[in-house]
Amino acid sequence: MKLQLVRHATLLLEYAGMRILVDPMLSDAGAMAAIQNSPQPRPNPLVPLPFPVEQVLDGVQLVLVTHTHRDHWDDAAIQLVPKDLPLLCQPEDMQKMEAVYFLNASAVHDMKHWSHICVTRTPAQHGTGEIARAMAPSSGYVLSTSGEPTLYIAGDTIWYDQVAETIRQHNPQVIVVNAGAAQFLHGDPITMTAGDVVRTCRAAPQAKVIAVHMEAINHCLLTRKELAQQAHAAGVEVVIPEDGEMAALGEAAPA
Numbered sequence: 647m648k649l650q651l652v653r654h655a656t657l658l659l660e661y662a663g664m665r666i667l668v669d670p671m672l673s674d675a676g677a678m679a680a681i682q683n684s685p686q687p688r689p690n691p692l693v694p695l696p697f698p699v700e701q702v703l704d705g706v707q708l709v710l711v712t713h714t715h716r717d718h719w720d721d722a723a724i725q726l727v728p729k730d731l732p733l734l735c736q737p738e739d740m741q742k743m744e745a746v747y748f749l750n751a752s753a754v755h756d757m758k759h760w761s762h763i764c765v766t767r768t769p770a771q772h773g774t775g776e777i778a779r780a781m782a783p784s785s786g787y788v789l790s791t792s793g794e795p796t797l798y799i800a801g802d803t804i805w806y807d808q809v810a811e812t813i814r815q816h817n818p819q820v821i822v823v824n825a826g827a828a829q830f831l832h833g834d835p836i837t838m839t840a841g842d843v844v845r846t847c848r849a850a851p852q853a854k855v856i857a858v859h860m861e862a863i864n865h866c867l868l869t870r871k872e873l874a875q876q877a878h879a880a881g882v883e884v885v886i887p888e889d890g891e892m893a894a895l896g897e898a899a900p901a
């Protein structure tokens with residue numbers, strides 16, 4: 647398995663011989679408005695793609711979408727991702743996918759086999775209280791197959807009991823968390839804070855934890871540097887790739 651951060655939550659995976667694109671946000675820098683009611687309002691994305699969009703899409707065989715907020719599935723993705731590619735999404739997003747003519751979209755209710763990969767949808771809580779209800783639904787996915795590490799893509803979620811439960815159930819060797827501690831002007835963070843990432847590491851000492859979803863959208867306030875400092879202070883190891891970088895997976899052993 648190989649895992650490359652493109653930008654924000656957009657990932658390119660090589661998994662069981664397949665090339666998988668996760669949460670494509672493909673807009674040019676500054677093409678989208680700032681998130682409403684957010685601190686530090688600036689046009690998004692804050693940074694460009696690290697390489698041309700043709701290269702992001704080259705050879706992709708499956709698209710995996712955790713939810714359809716525009717920092718995970720934007721107008722540029724709707725235009726540029728080939729409409730006939732297989733695409734997996736949460737059931738609540740199927741109508742949206744069909745409305746924009748993604749002919750091979752299918753919903754992952756609980757679990758779905760695609761090629762020889764098992765894709766299990768996992769719970770996610772995108773904030774707390776009223777805000778979480780307004781942001782819902784969002785999902786995560788666990789990918790597993792023989793001969794590859796089990797991969798848990800947590801999606802847009804804070805740390806809560808269901809993340810712990812997913813780790814207990816699936817015992818992933820690699821976990822991708824969306825950090826950034828994204829926030830509106832009021833209320834609690836809606837994605838993982840440094841503390842949440844540390845809790846994830848402690849709950850999964852056997853796993854490589856990779857943190858993304860930072861420094862690309864204006865309401866994500868936690869920087870890579872701050873996360874690295876807080877992880878170091880807490881005595882846990884977090885992989886924090888730059889845009890375009892292959893995440894170092896070390897000895898992540900196959901299941």
Ligand SMILES: [Zn+2]
Pocket residue numbers: 655715717718802824837859
């Ligand atoms: Zn997000």
